[in-house]
Amino acid sequence: MGASWASWIWSAATCLVLAVLLGQIINSLLRGDVGLDVVAALSMGGALALGQSLAAVVVALMYAGGQSLEAYAAGRAQREMSALLARQPRSALKEQDDGLKEVPISDLIPGDRLLIRTGDVVPVDGLVDAGRAVLDQASLTGEALPVTIEAKAAALSGAINVGPAFMLVAERVAAESTYAGIVRLVKAAQAEKAPMARLADRYGLAFLALTLAIAGAAWLVTGDPLRALAVVVIATPCPLILAVPVALVSGMSRTAGIGVLVKGGAALETLARITTLVIDKTGTLTHGTAKLQAVRTLSGQDIDTVVLVAASLDQASVHPTARALVQAAHARALFLVQPTEVVETPGEGIAGLVGSHRVLVGGPRFMQAQNVTFPVNAPPPPRAEVPAVTATVLVAIDGAPAGILGFADPLRLEGVTALGALRTTGIRRIVLATGDRKSVADGLVVGLPIDAVAADLDPAGKTDLVAVERRHGVVMMVGDGVNDAPALAAADLGVALGARGAAAAAEAADVVLLVDRIDGLAQAIHIAKRARAIALQCVFAGIGMSTLGMVAAAFGYLSPLQGALIQEVIDVAVVLNAMRVLGGKA
The missing domain is CATH 3.40.50.1000 (HAD superfamily/HAD-like)
Structure with missing residues (x-):
């Protein structure tokens, strides 16, 4: 009587798992996917049909346990991606006329001044207003050590302030900032189709055909359906549907971490x-931006004078080389003068007064139009200093050639x-x-x-x-x-x-x-190689051990219950092996 009740309980538990599994199989077939879940369904259904309720419940327990183990491993593997989403700031302390006020980051606009307290996540891209900021950018760059951002330098949203509080001048709205872009990309990555499908499908259907062929041959030759059932049971579920997802998701997690x-x-x-x-x-x-790389002076001028007057005039221009020249002057600690009577010819050059001097900055055609003649054989800026000067700008002071500036986009x-x-x-x-x-x-x-x-x-x-x-x-x-x-x-x-x-x-x-x-790209490739190698290792080891078990079962050396227990050991072993991707050096 006790054995009969036990058999009913085992069968009921198996039916619950089998019902869920059949639902998953139907959904897969509707999407055009044929997976190895079919083998699990066959083994559970066959065991129930042949009265092997204990073997059936072991298979059911094995399948449900394997799914739980996969979910746990994948959840652990995705912790870096999930952490990015969890840390997204919702509000910021904005400086207003009546003091600081906490506002939603969606209300921020360029030019807003924000207080970033110790421990705060920088909510939008901006410039450090004064002093310096010490930021932990590990979630963005993978750098283990905090970085120091000087005044007027850019601070990326998503970094954590690990130093004293500082003021940030917003440069972008929140939706266009670095961190918001990262969050969108993470969500898109998580919404992708199960990332291991290609690798699993490549071997899965072949293994399914091999399983059914061995099971069918064992039944046909011996006439014993239990032999066929033992073959199907030991192939369920194949490590392909467990280990490969764990290995590749773990690899994606590690690359996100850097x-x-x-x-x-x-x-x-x-x-x-x-x-x-x-x-x-x-x-x-x-760098993608022009930088002053070399200066050739003419008419007895010195370098600092040429750079100072040209940069002073270029403060009134928005041209990329003008901005680069102003930055170079600041880097030389030159005190720039406010220009007057400025007239700019777009794409040609700019003219104006710097103090009492009339200054021209532009290209050869602009200088010709202003009746300033540069020597035909005037040497360009020394290219030995930078082998890839991409733009040359001429400078004239009071109608006389004063200098030639060489700009480049350096490595x-x-x-x-x-x-x-x-x-x-x-x-x-x-x-x-x-x-x-x-x-x-x-x-x-x-x-x-x-x-x-x-x-x-x-x-x-x-x-x-x-x-x-x-x-x-x-x-x-x-x-x-x-x-x-x-x-x-x-x-x-x-x-x-x-x-x-x-x-x-x-x-x-x-x-x-x-x-x-x-x-960081080279390190990511090493991580990807290791993840793929471990995934393939799990595939071939799991298939190899399962195939040996199927042959043993076909010759009658393993019962359905013994096959289920052995397959459980194989599955746990390959999943634990797949989780090695999370550790070790890339």
Whole structure:
């Protein structure tokens, strides 16, 4: 009597799990997916039909336990992504006429002055108003140590103030700030289809066919349905549907922890197989902004005088080189004079009074129009100082040539180091893609580990370049601007720089670097390689052990109950192995 009651209880518990499983299978079939859950359903249903209620409940317990273990592991793996969402600020202390007032960050506009207290998350992108700020940017960049931001320098939203309170002048509305962009990208990544489907499906259907073939052969040869049931039971559920998700989601979690957001497991798998890198120049290897690199003086003028009068006049201009010149003057600690009688010819130059001197700043055509003649053989700024001067600006004082200024977009130091690190990941070919002239690009890459330079490219040209390179291997394209979006979409893997970059680039990319620098990309590739290797290790080890068990069961060495218990051990072992991705060095 007791045994009969036990059998009924076991059968009832199995039916509950089987009903849920059948619902999942039906939903999968409606989406066009055929998964390995079918094997679990067959083993539970077959065990109940053959009166093996204890084996059936062990399979049910095994399946439910495996699902719970997977959910726990995936939840642990996603903690870095979840932490980003949980830390999103909702309000800020805004300075008003009647004092400080807490307002929703959605109400903030550029120019608002905000008090950032110790422990606060910076709510919007802005400039440190005075003094200095000490910020923990680990959630954005993965840097372990806080960074010091000087007055008038940019502070990114999402960083934590770990120093004294400071005032921040908002530069962007909250919806356009760095942290808001990161949150949108994280939500998009979490909404992706189960990221392991591609890798699991690649082997899953073949294993399902093998299981049914061995089970059918055992039943046909021996006439014993219990042999077939034992084969099906030991194959349920295959480690593919447990270990692969854990390994790849863990890899995505680790890359997010160093500031590299991977949009799904398929992208992580591709990241692990990259052999060719096509990288945009402007804003990626370079800063993306003009900087004064060299000065050649004429008519006996000294460098500081030329820079001072030219920068004083350029305070009235919004041209990028004008802003660069003013920044260079501030860096030299020069005291700029307020210009008067300023007249600017857009795209040509600017004229005005600086003190008692009439100053002209512009190009050759502008100087000719002002009847100022520069010596035909006047030497340009010394290019030995910067091999890729991209713009030359002439300066005249009181009608006489005074100086020639050389501007360039210099290399980022971390970008140069990052290229060497990327070579260690197995990337065999690096191609620089740029819209600049060939001479400028060639001068920029001297001494860099770059195999080829493609210059004078428009967006269509970059896309064509990616298509050509794809014939030779798996291509990763790295860029940050709207003009890079088509090439990012065309590559096997598109990588966009920074949530502050162009929205079109971030949308087209498979991977987004949460700050505008590429030195975390090599580490992300190492993490992706390790995650993929461990996932495949789990697949082949799990399938191998399950196959041996199926053969043993087909020859009658294992009963359905013994097969269920052995498969439970296999599943737990491979899932625990998959969780190794969360630890160890990348």
